[in-house]
Amino acid sequence: MQDNAKSFFSKLGIDTRLLGMIGALVVLWIVFDVITGGRFLTPRNLFNLSVQTASVAVMATGMVFVIVTRNIDLSVGSMLGFIGMTVAALQVQVLPDILGLGHWSIWIIAALAAILMGAVLGAFQGWIIGYLTVPAFIVTLGGFLVYRGAMWWVTKGQTQAPLDATFRLMGGGAEGTLGETLSWGFGIVAAVAAVVLILMSRRRKAGHGFTVKPVWAEGILIALAAGLILCFVWVMNSYPIAKGAMKRIARAEGIELTEGMVWYHGVAIPVVILLAVTVIMTIVASRTRFGRYIYATGGNPEAAELSGINTRLLTVKIFALMGALTGIASIIASARLNAVDVGLGTLDELRVIAAAVIGGTALSGGFGTIYGAVIGALIMQSLQSGMASVGVDAPLQSIVVGIVLVFAVWVDIVYRRRTGQ
């Protein structure tokens, strides 16, 4: 029976680690749903969960590359705060004076500034690590302190609010979604793309004369991929927008509200950003030279150098990418709160590292997947919001999350030993 199951999954070509993580997530969700009497697996809660996960998950994808190359980045939480505060000050104090309040280009300038600032800060850290050979742990520990201090200097500790109205959409909320129709369009395009990619890969492999998966296995995979995407859209499209928010939107768009009219959220914009980041980072990891060199360097730095890979420059690029992703995460986090105070991003570095590690990234280097880190972030966030909705005190939440982190890594180590990786 066990052997049957094993060969079933090996024919499907889904790795057991992914199955394990999804299994853990499903168990977690069901347990919380039972304890809360069905309040956990509701469209409303899943919508919030997806939005809350986005910022940490975006950074976790970058942390995979950092950890795969045997480095660490402890500065991302502080950097997120520093970028968030700078960009908030930019759109609250600087840009309105130059362009006028509510100018259409403010959100674009602010978003680009956030990403650029992250890339520059990250590249600088990467240069110190790669070329001056100061250990990443120390450099980013320094960054952790420097950015948190610098964040205070930007506005002398003043909270910045409210942010630009368009910028705010990137944080989710009633307005910050694709809406029903667009969500369905998004889901259908994504599902079709997934199916086409699976079929193209199959044709390429068959073209080279490699053995391909049986047709039924490929069929199940296609059904799963398309089904999951459309199911997610359906759930997001089942969460009605509250009456107050509906009135606000209707007034803004000049639509007449009638009795019994219901609007639904759809997929939140930060989640769309996360999915785009996940797809792009997966392509980078598995389909580009840059990604290949990251894994080669993590597996054997000496071999990578002997193969002509410039591992120092690679380190700069990896940290620059981590910084740019921190910039994106900072946009999401600040837009969601519609304000930036000096505490923004506190402890995020630990959440991000935990997400990557729970997702199967090995601190010894060489192993880690983008989807793993995203699921890892989702598991962490589910645990935290689940405990909050059950009514667990904050101190006890920390204790549980800490224990789960250590336990998950232990399970991972046992798994690696068994599979001989």
Added chain:
Amino acid sequence: MDKQTPLVEMKNMSIAFGGIRAVDDVTVDLYPGEVVGLLGHNGAGKSTLIKMLSGAYQGEGDIYVNGEKVEIHNPRDARNYNIETIYQTLALADNLDAAANLFLGRELMTPAGTLDDDAMEAETRKIMGRLNPNFQKFSAPVSALSGGQRQSVAIARAVYFNAKILIMDEPTAALGPHETQMVAELIQQLKAEGIGIFLIDHDVHAVLELCDRASVMKNGQLVGTVNIPDVTDDDLLSMIILGKKPGEKAEGAEA
């Protein structure tokens, strides 16, 4: 054959690490279709000498390829002169599969500019079919392979890219008798194709069997270069251990 232009000449090569002269004014050369053994104890400087040719180290001295002076600053430069190296450590990324290792640093790309993993696997299957027909684990990371299989991946990497000059650093150290024989046959085959091979080894018998000439090093210096048909294994051993050329009475006098 001495009238020919040497494939490689390394003249007056020196390199020091923290005050220790690992290689001290060594000159060696290599002709097409020739196997030159580099002999010496551990720490004699043979691997260090060869790493200056493969681009891993930058020392002093002049390197000529086909009679032309070349500058080799990194492994990429060496590869551009068709100098391929099979390192003693094999230099494989254990977490990647055979194809990814074979093409590391020289990946095949699709027209869209992404890695063409399928094409790389197909090429890997072809070359492994020639070198080691029993090799089947194409999708496993190389950490899952046996010593001989790992070795054949490292050899395939050097052979695939049309090496003119091949450096083999103890290629049979981790191998069983059958696989050692396979490497010996491969060396003969590559020789026949006109490839020049530097074979680093401390097994005198392997060198006697496979090489045309041997250069012996001791304490970073060249003891001498001899034609293999002219010497016995005792001659080579005394060069390695005592630093004396055959026929020499004492250290220092040229024969």
